[in-house]
Amino acid sequence: MNTPIARYLGFTGFAILVFMLLLAILGPFIVPYDPNELIAPAFQPPSWSYLLGTNDIGQDIFSELIMSARVSLLVGVVSALIATLFGVIAGLVAGYFGGWAETILMRLVDVKLTLPFLPLMIVVAVFLGPGLITQILVIALVIWAPMARELRSQVLTARRRGFVEAAEAIGAGGRYILRRHLLPNVTPLIIPQFVRAANTGILMETSLSFLGLGDPTVKSWGMMLFYANSRSAFLTDAWLWWLLPPGICITLSVLSFSLLGYALEERVRPRLRTSWRFGASERSANKVRPLKREPQEQDPESPEPLLSVQQLSVEYVTANGAIRAVDSVSFSVRRGEVLGIVGESGSGKTTMAAALMQLLKPPGRLTGGRMLFAGNDLASLDAAELKRLRNNRIALIPQAAMNALNPVYTVQKQLVEAILAHQKIRRSEARIRANHLLQLVGITPDRARAYPHELSGGMRQRVVIAIALANNPSLVIADEPTTGLDVIVQAEILELLTDLQSRLELAMIFISHDLSVVLSVADRIAIMLEGKIVDQSSVNSGVFHPNHPYSQRLQAALPRLKSKHTIPFS
Amino acid sequence: MHISGVRTRGRSFSSRRLFIRISQYILVVCVALTINFTLPRLAPGDPLNYILGDEANSLNAEQRQQIYRELGLDRSVLQQYGDYLLGTLTFDLGDSIRFGRPVSEILVERLPWTVLMIGPAIILSALLGIVLGALAAWKRGKAGDASLLTGMIILESMPSFWIGMLLIAVFAVNLGWFPSFGAVPFTGTEGGLAYFVEVARRLVLPVTTITLATIGSNFLLTRASMLNTLGEDYVQMAEAKGLSERAVLFQHALRNALLPVYTNVTLSLGALVSGAVTVETVFAYPGVGRLLYESVLARDYPLLQGVFLLITIGVIAANVLADLTYPLLDPRARSGTRSEVS
Amino acid sequence: MSVDVISSQGEPILQLKEIRKSFDRHGARLERSMVLKDVECFIHRAEVVGLIGGSGTGKSTLARLIMGLERQDCGSILFEGRDLEQVTARERQAMRRFMQMVFQDPYDSLAQGLTVEEIVAEPLIIHRIHRYDRKKRRELVEDALAEVALAPSSLFINRYPHELSGGQRQRVALARALILRPRLIIADEPTSMLDVSLRLELIDLMKRLRERHGIAYLYITHDLALAHRFCDRLLVLSEGRIVEQGLANEVIERPRHPYTRALMQAAMRFMPAIQSSNPVELTAK
Secondary structure: OOHHHHHHHHHHHHHHHHHHHHHHHHHOOOOOOOOOOOOOOOOOOOOOOEEEEEEOOOOOOHHHHHHHHHHHHHHHHHHEEEEEEHHHHHHHHHHHHOHHHHHHHHHHHHHHOOOOOOHHHHHHHHHHHOOHHHHHHHHHHHHHHHHHHHHHHHHHHHHOOOHHHHHHOOOOOHHHHHHHHHHHHHHHHHHHHHHHHHHHHHHHHHHHHHHHOOOOOOHHHHHHHHHHHHHHHHHHHOOHHHHHHHHHHHHHHHHHHHHHHHHHHOOOOOHHOHHHOOOHOHHHHHHOOOOOOOOOOOOOOOOOOEEEEEEEEEEEEEEOEEEEEEEEEEEEEEEEEEEEEEEOOOHHHHHHHHHHOOOOOEEEEEEEEEEOOOOOHHOOOOOHHHHHHOOOEEEOOOOOOHOOOOOOOHHHHHHHHHOOOOOOOOOHHEEEEEHHHHOOOOOOHHOOOHHHHHHHHHHHHHHHHHHHOOOOOOOEEEEEOOOOOHHHHHHHHHHHHHHHHHOOOEEEEEEEOOHHHHHOOOOOEEEEOEEEEEEEEEEEEEEEEOHHHHHHHHHHHHOOOOOOOOOOOO | OOOOOOOOOOOOOOOHHHHHHHHHHHHHHHHHHHHHHHHHHHHHOHHHHHHHHHHHHHHHHOOOOHHHHHOOOOHHHHHHHHHHHHHHHHOOOOOOOOOOOOOOHHHHHHHHHHHHHHHHHHHHHHHHHHHHHHHHHHHHOOHHHHHHHHHHHHOOOHEEEEEEEEHHHHHHHOOOOOOOOOOOOOOOOOOHHHHHHHHHHHHHHHHHHHHHHHHHHHHHHHHHHHHHHHHHHHHHHHHHOOOOHHHHHHHHHHHHHHHHHHHHHHHHHHHHHHHHHHHHHHOOOOOOOHHHHHHHHHHOOHHHHHHHHHHHHHHHHHHHHHHHHHHHHOOHOOOOOOOOOO | OOOOHHHHHOOEEEEEEEEEEEEEOEEEEEEEEEEEEEEEEHHHHHOEEEEEEOOOOOHHHHHHHHHOOOOOOEEEEEOOOOOOOOOHHHHHHHHEEEEEEOOOOOOOOOOOOOHHHHHHHHHHHHOOOOOOOOHHHHHHHHHHHHHHOOOOOOHOOOHHHOOHHHHHHHHHHHHHHHOOOOOOOEEEEOOOOHHHHHHHHHHHHHHHHHHHHEEEEEEOOOOHHHHHHHEEEEEEEEEEEEEEEEEEHHHOOOOOOOHHHHHHHHHHHHHHHHHHOOOHOOOOO
8 A cells, every 4th residue: 555665665674674683682602702802903994804803902893783783672662662652552541532531641741751861861770770671661761652642642543433433423432443343443553653763763872872871781783882082993994894884784673663653654554655666747747748729819709608618527536547527528618607516526627627727636637638718628738828817817716625725824915915926016905805805705904804714604615715716717617615514605605606606797617516406506517427528508597408317316316495585685 | 752643722811711720730849749748758768867878877866866857857747747848939959969968059059051052952942843844744745745745754753862862972973073072161261252252163063963863743733723724714715815835835734733842842942951961961061951960960860850840840830931021923712701602 | 193192192202391501611610501492392203203404403412312312400301201310310311212312423423343243232232132042142143233224234244334334334323223122212413424325215115114003203404395204203402402393394484484485495495406406396296
């Protein structure tokens, strides 16, 4: 399930780790000399008998290096194991039982995370006296806290998942849910946590030993560097053989855990996956088949459609081959006309909208067809032309418009930005225009300085509509503009959209999964199914004539409702 | 040490949260103080050894009793604890065994040097890490991104002091470009341009070391955070508005991606002081970190505890700084704003 | 038939009395927002009651309270006349067997790593029914799948949720709710995540199950048309209060409360097509 680069990184990490472990296990059997024995004169250069030379008192550095692997890895891994054990227990208890246990544990974790870890370790280690056990305990003490925190938040997330609540609703007890649903969901996360802890553990062992807080009776890479530093190894010519090998060994060991952790974490959190293989930039991806450009400007009175889409195809390249999301779709939109496009989720509507705006992102790519807007093929525009076109001639009201506003800017700023991208006017003028636009969509100018999170969903949707209309576009693509809103708000937004459309004589592509919504706004309707347009028909006062069996089924599923009393508009 | 997990720490500022935060910080200081108070009393041996060092061995029983009384060690543990807290509040941290001077005096002397070294390092590391991380995320999946990522993971895996030792071996010893030792020239008077140049020259290698040691985490965090924001709807909306690629990248994606990175940078101020311990040791730099090492070597317990307390307070100061400045960056964390649920 | 006639059909299967519920706002206990304010209602055996309201009106919270996923601040929930808070844990567990729930999101409410068989059999395992008889359990699973028209069951029994469509998943969720032969099913917007063409199918399926087994439903929705088609009686929830209730036809045809009217008006906004095309189907009777 991993992306190729993560697989590659993970494999590399695994290979290094295996090598280091072998070194640690087989060390005593392959070292040529006892590392504690003084076997040669000091500062011997590397030779066949002393592979890495000797140190200042005449011990063989190569033997020292190999024997050190044991202690360094042992301290790192054992302290990580202890920390994982405590972290997992604390995280599970806090996340599952909550209450006072959670309060106490999490306070403890917070305190632990705020205390400076290295000085804390040093202070504790000094009072406990140097030694392997001290090192392991002190390191474990420091690294359990972030794991507990992470685990707890994972448990809390898992508890809110639908299937856990479903089991609870069926009547399952705490132990059943913990065993059957929570543990299987949380366990995959423990392994990357452990790997990360081992990584930290090795580095900390190194730091502690380097500061002289290691066990003086055994050797570790950090100890080697401690001696090298305290005897000013870098002032001699021997530094190359004395400093480099232990440092490289530490780096490789830590690196192996880092890489492994990276690959594992990507596996359990798919969101982190990057589309490495299809990394081509969006522009070049869209230019797979360059299309001839026809630059003639169009007479507004001509019967030529404003937008003419011919045989448009879009594919998503996946590991299992290409999936055709939009399949030879043809349609056209005249000036001032509303084309409704109806299709269920996965029918390719949104992909088509993205293709029209040239917003397709890899792995999606245009594989054929033309999109002629006022005579120009959209796919052949360069970056500057595209920038001039977007919002200025064709505007998008995106799906889930609730998230389409940047949370850190005021709505006025986001409107002004859209205006200034296309109009050469002063900022103060743009602000005035922005306030006009807000009024146009029914928001009083005193809300102009509000941040998106201070507005309700319906208000945010209105702001997005105002942005789309900021530069008097001739075509608006509205992709599910009312989905996710409360029913009453939905009706209001729809009212606003149709009103603006007829007042500003906009051409509009109105995309929705909801046939009844589309029928209430569209002049013409196209039904999409599995990437194809299967039916097109004109709409007369809300009625259309389905030809395809699928559209007949859709029509049959239309809600029926009638009130005997006409309801007065409030 | 997390490579790809973006951890946003929410910092909203309602009065209740503020109260929780402040009590949290007070709690941390109390824990640090308690550790300082308890450890010498729990550790094996006579607590006098931890207060007077080796001198304590030469005392006879009567002298011991006298010192016990003078130091209040014959009183109840609770009373001792109270005395200790009171002393700390009046900046009385005891006397250093090695230097024979008040601990607080030594700390005040050493602190500016550490600040001088860490200040530039944190700025450099943040700027470089953020810019490179943003670029890597923007060009994700390409060769440049892959090699930067690999390089940064490798850099993250190196012990910081080892980086420092290598820099000394190459740039100080072999090439002779920079001095490797201390913060001030051995000879020459204080003040004057030459003095400052000399101080700056001595800063180059330690600052580079800390920058290299911390740049990785800033890079990885920025990259991961950018990858998240690049998928957000408002970034697509910014593109659909007809903004230039640069405006989309910097004003919309990076602006939001910076929020967790900013928290990380301000918090790492405290962690850096910890990291400075080994680096200052390598460069024999007269900062607080080196002082910690010296006190470990000399088993100078009062000094050791004083340094620990100072660093703890430094970390908390960094936390407070992060708390106070974060709302400037994120309007959602400002007081008085309430989110309306749609 | 009036409301009074229905309420005289013996003891209600579910009764809510003065239910109140509030939540902490932004994690701050000082700012609590009331989500449910003195909600009172009842459901009779084999009766389908629709709970209607826009988003944020507290509909789902009410469902979660009934199912024990949250606890009310005050008020009581009576199932077959017994207060769920007054009985022992063991008795409550036994009562849970007869009230089941279908969730809104069929993509989240089925565990990813389990097969359809394991998912549908889960209630049997939780309630220790046929604990040591795998064959019997399988038979019951097959029956339940047949009930929800996932047939032949051999086609589905070994599949995983991600291999099924949204409509099929929701049927699996319904089969899981059915396997214990419940007397009451709480259905929290079971159709809202489904594609339009599948909504009616699911509603009609639930209707058939009511006729066959006499199951009562609390059907939570914002879709008036579906509620009208499915429900005997409607409750309209607005800002945590029940503002209107009555027989489905009466509420739809003569909405009295302004909020109900606003809901109707919004619903009618999308319905001009039907009114003019085939007016015969329009009236409820």
